[in-house]
Amino acid sequence: MFLGIDLGTSAVKAVLVDETGTVQATASHALPISHPEPRWSEQDPEDWWQAAQSSIEQLLNAAKAQDISPRRIAAIGLSGQMHGATVLDKADRVLRPAILWNDGRSDAQCREMEAWPDFRETTGNLAMPGFTAPKLLWLREHEPAIFERIAKVLLPKDYLRLRLTGEYGTDVSDAAGTLWLNIKERRWSQSMLDACGLPQEAMPSLHEGSAVSGHLSASLAERWGMRRVPVAAGGGDNAAGAVGVGIVRHGQAMLSLGTSGVYFAVSDGYRARPEDAVHSFCHALPDTWHLMSVMLNAASCLDFTASLGGYPDVAAMLADAERVGLRHDGPIFLPYLSGERTPHNDVHACGAFTGLRVDSTRADLANATLEGVGLGLLDGIEAVDATGLQVDDITVIGGGSRSAYWMQMLADIIGRPLTLRVGGEVGAALGAARLAHLAAEPGANIDEVCRMPDIVAVREPDASRHAYLRERRQPKFRALYRQLAAMYRADDAQA
Template sequence: MYLGIDLGTSAIKAVLIDATGKVRATASHALAVSNPQPRWSEQDPHAWWTAAQAAIEQVLAGAGREGISPRQIAGIGLSGQMHGATVLDKADRVLRPAILWNDGRCDAQCREIESWPGFQEITGNLAMPGFTAPKLLWLREHEPAVFERIAKVLLPKDYLRLGLTGEYATDVSDAAGTLWLNVAERRWSKRMLEATGLSLDAMPTVYEGNAVTGYLSQALADRWGMQRVPVAAGGGDNAAGAVGVGIVRHKQAMLSLGTSGVYFAVSDGYLARPEQAVHSFCHALPGTWHLMSVMLSAASCLDFTAGLSGYGSVATMLADAEQAGMRHDGPVFLPYLSGERTPHNDVHACGAFTGLRADTSRTDLANATLEGVGLGLLDGIEAVDAAGLHADDITVIGGGSRSAYWTQMLADIIGRPLTLRAGGEVGAALGAARLAHLAAEPGATLADVCEMPEVTAVCQPNLSRHAYYREHRQPKFRALYSQLAGVYRVEGAV
């Protein structure tokens, strides 16, 4: 048995799989996000650790009801939200709440990083407020007393690793999102660290995702009735999610419909396109990289509109939207509720409904939201295509994939088949468990462990609908962002 733990933004998930890859037990524990100031997003790392222990104990209890003993577990893997800055002192005490991936406070620090000679050649990425390095520059400027006490900087999942094993370690896929990694060479850049006021001593050791980074502590092994099993390096949430659905080979791709929206395409070599805010990261497996487009608000836009429109739930809103259907002259929604990454890299971007009329209904707002997220995702997919990595078939994962109506709309907007597979909703935790399997069993191969789960549905694009989106809605969507972007920047500067 192999245990995967995924530290998300809204919850920690745990999944237990057997040697065949079958999911045998799952559990989750909710997390809260703090927004103490506009554009700030933080969490308490102690809450991560408390929730992780609860999720592990829940999954062990569920497995026990199926006759599975904790001593059958042979390895643990970790995945988690990327980019978060968890800062510790010399005694491993947390110095302040972790600054999260969707925090937008450090755009000034990003401009500073962009001015550093050779920055993009080393990192393969633009400097974005969500990334880790600008957060540390912000701390150095605004909380110098905290910065001076920093002994270690850990990414969120790697704080859990410290609690599980006592080791400071990370994996290449998560490290690539810090702006401290030389992505092509898969190692820390001393030059980038020193420019941020840090040294290699402050960094965890970098491993490939399927490598062993340490072993479960004796105290926790005794508490949970487990052996001192190896803990794999694991992966950032998107890389682990890709492993979970078998997206591990060149030109395979997936679309993740979670709080954020992510398009992830695998490459067998290093590629980059920073001018369109495409993320160029290492994959969690040796010898592979990936390009990724990210929109900060995807399925979270549905929650926003459901609340704004008085729907009791997103499910009710989706059913209402499907029954009403989409008007050809309906409003347009810009999904930039938390700023945006690909392709705009605009921390001041805001959401908007435009084209409202006296007869606009809440179902029109619902359909506009679904369409607006889809058009934002299309922008990101086309940016990855322009980097030289085109995928003809895309696997869809995440909570948003539960809606057949929305998935079909997305296929029509994108113009490519969207494939749903078993296990897509626990992809990151499943991927972490698969990486644990690879780490704990040296002879295991990708063919053995990372096969693609069975297809549950395929949404083929309606070509006439795709032409409509391309010719009418996409140009309007893009023009509206361009027209309003100046307003956002002025407001953001006040």
């Protein structure tokens, strides 16, 4: 058995799979999030650890109910939200709440980084507030007393690793999102660390995602009735999610519909297109890279509109949207509730409903939200296509994939088949479990362990709907962003 743990933004999820890859049990524990200032987003790492323990213990109890002994677990794998800055002192005490991936306070520091010599050539990326390095520059400027006490900087899942094993470690897929990694060479960049005022000793050790990074501590092993099993390095949530649905070879791609929206395409060599805010990262498997476009708000927009419209939950909103259908003259929604990454790299971007009429209903707002997220995803997919890495068939994972209505709308917008597979809703935790399997059995065949799960459904695009959405709706969507962008920036500057 292999245990996968995924530290998400809204919850910690755990999954137990057997050697055939079959899921035997799942568990989760919700997480709080704090927004103490505009554009700030933080969490307490202690909440992560408490939620992780709860999820693991729920999972082990569920396994015991099926007569599965914890001693059958052969390895643990980790996945987690990327980019979060978790800063520790010499005694491993957390110095302040972790600054998360969707935090937008460090745009001034990003402008500073873009002027560094060889910055884009080394990192393969634009400097964005979501990444880790500008957060540390912000701390150096605004919280210098805390910055001076920093002994280690860990990414979120790697804080769980420290609590599980006592080891400081990370994997190259997660480290790629810090802006301290030389992406092409898969190593820490001394020049980028020097520019941030951090010694290499402040960084965790680097591993490939399928490598062993430590072993479960004796005290936790005894408490949970487990052996001191190896803990795999794991992967950032998107890389692990890709492993979970078998997106591991050149030319394969997935669309992840979680809090954020991510298009992820695998390459067997290093590629980059920072001018369009495409992320160029290492994959969680050796000698593999990936390109990624990121929307900061995807399924979270559905939560926003469901609350705004007074729906009891997102499911009720989706049912109402499907009953009414997408009107050709309905409102347009810009999904930039907390800024945007690909392709705009605009921390000041805001969401908006436009084109409202006297007969507009909350169902129209719901459909506009579904469409607006889809059009934003299309922008990102086309940015990745521009690198020359174009994929015809896309696997979809994440909670947003549960809606057949939305999946068909997205297929019509993107103009390519969307494939749903078994286990897509637990993709990152499943991927973490698969990386644990590879760590426990170094000679295992990657294609067998990381095979694509069975197909649940394929949503084929409607050619006429795709043409309409590309020719009529997408130009309006893009024009509205351009028209409002200057106003957003001016308002934010005055504030």
